[in-house]
Amino acid sequence: MTDFYVGYLPKAPSGIARKMKVVIVVLFAAATTCAIGFAALQRTYARSFFESGKERTFEGVIEASPYPTLISSPDVANSSPLRYLLVMNGKHGADSQVDAYVGQRVRLRGRLIYRDDQKMITLSGGSISALGDAQENQAVPKNLGEFDLVGEIVDSKCYFGNMNPGNGKVHRDCAVRCMSGGIPPIFATNDFNGSPAVLQLTGSNQKELPKEAFLDRVAQPMRIHGTVMQIGNTLLLETESSAIASRSFRHPPEQGR
Numbered sequence: 001m002t003d004f005y006v007g008y009l010p011k012a013p014s015g016i017a018r019k020m021k022v023v024i025v026v027l028f029a030a031a032t033t034c035a036i037g038f039a040a041l042q043r044t045y046a047r048s049f050f051e052s053g054k055e056r057t058f059e060g061v062i063e064a065s066p067y068p069t070l071i072s073s074p075d076v077a078n079s080s081p082l083r084y085l086l087v088m089n090g091k092h093g094a095d096s097q098v099d100a101y102v103g104q105r106v107r108l109r110g111r112l113i114y115r116d117d118q119k120m121i122t123l124s125g126g127s128i129s130a131l132g133d134a135q136e137n138q139a140v141p142k143n144l145g146e147f148d149l150v151g152e153i154v155d156s157k158c159y160f161g162n163m164n165p166g167n168g169k170v171h172r173d174c175a176v177r178c179m180s181g182g183i184p185p186i187f188a189t190n191d192f193n194g195s196p197a198v199l200q201l202t203g204s205n206q207k208e209l210p211k212e213a214f215l216d217r218v219a220q221p222m223r224i225h226g227t228v229m230q231i232g233n234t235l236l237l238e239t240e241s242s243a244i245a246s247r248s249f250r251h252p253p254e255q256g257r
Contacts, residue, residue: 048115048161055124057109058084061134062101066202066236067184068094070108070121071139081139083234085120085184085200086110087157091174093182094123105131113161117233118198120160141206141229141236148225149237151189153201153218153244155179159186172219185214187224187237199228199237206236213241220246 012020060072060081068086086094109127113120155178158166165171167188179185185201192199203209206229223246226239 048159048164048166049113050161051112053111055109055111057107058121059105059107059131060084061105062086062098062103062128064095064098064102066200066206066208068098070106081232082119083232084112085156085160086123087120087183088123088125091157091178091181091183093184095182097123097125097128101128101130103134105134107131113157115160115198118156118160120157122157122162139231141231144228144230144235146225146227147192147237148223149187149189149199150191150221150223151187152220153185153214153222154188155183155218156186156200157183159188159198167219169219175218176215179215179218180211185209187222192228192235197235199235202236202238204238204240206238209239210241213244217244217246222246 011017058070058072060070063069063071070084070086072082072084086098088094088097107129108121109124110121111124113122152167153175154167154171155175157178158171158174160166163171163174166175187199187201188196189199190196201209201214201224222244224237224239225243226237229236229238
């Protein structure tokens with residue numbers, strides 16, 4: 001005789017109850033397996049930070065080339081000067097704010113953005129004050145040689161921590177607007193001497209690379225041939241517009257994954 005379930009009865013027939021228990025266990029196991037699988041396949045965010053609500057005071061020497069940078073004196077934990085890229089609020093570079101202070105020691109205020117050992121300061125408007133001319137000798141860039149690197153062109157502000165993630169196609173429009181407004185472009189790669197690296201993207205002799213050379217290539221897999229220079233913990237990739245070419249490859253994982 002076939003079991004028949006009547007809704008107003010307090011219990012279902014034993015046969016139907018057993019089948020429902022099996023179905024529930026199977027569905028629970030399937031849902032748990034899918035949840036674990038989806039979680040394992042998700043890309044983890046990089047350890048990048050933006051101290052949006054914390055304004056700090058910094059001192060150092062302003063450098064303009066290739067991009068506005070504050071060179072701060074080393075602290076106890078660092079044997080070389082700290083280098084902070086400088087930007088303004090929103091999608092704006094800091095060139096106009098620092099032009100009058102290039103080569104001078106200054107005190108300024110701003111909010112820190114950092115990712116691993118790459119650091120940036122979002123300047124507070126009108127906070128720069130001169131302390132005198134620089135006394136230190138500027139570091140001489142070290143030529144590391146020519147490389148063919150595969151990676152992605154991203155804007156430094158978002159990639160360092162203002163957005164997370166700050167790369168990939170979903171971030172393309174934001175990155176284009178940031179770099180159009182003067183935010184320094186960088187090249188994120190996973191194949192610099194077999195390790196992930198972030199390189200400031202410049203023209204030859206550390207001159208600013210024309211924006212038309214890279215704006216239409218943001219968030220795409222690219223191969224760039226150029227010379228890698230090192231200043232402290234900062235890497236620069238000097239290249240030409242003609243040396244930036246599309247390259248089809250699977251999107252590289254973010255640093256720190």
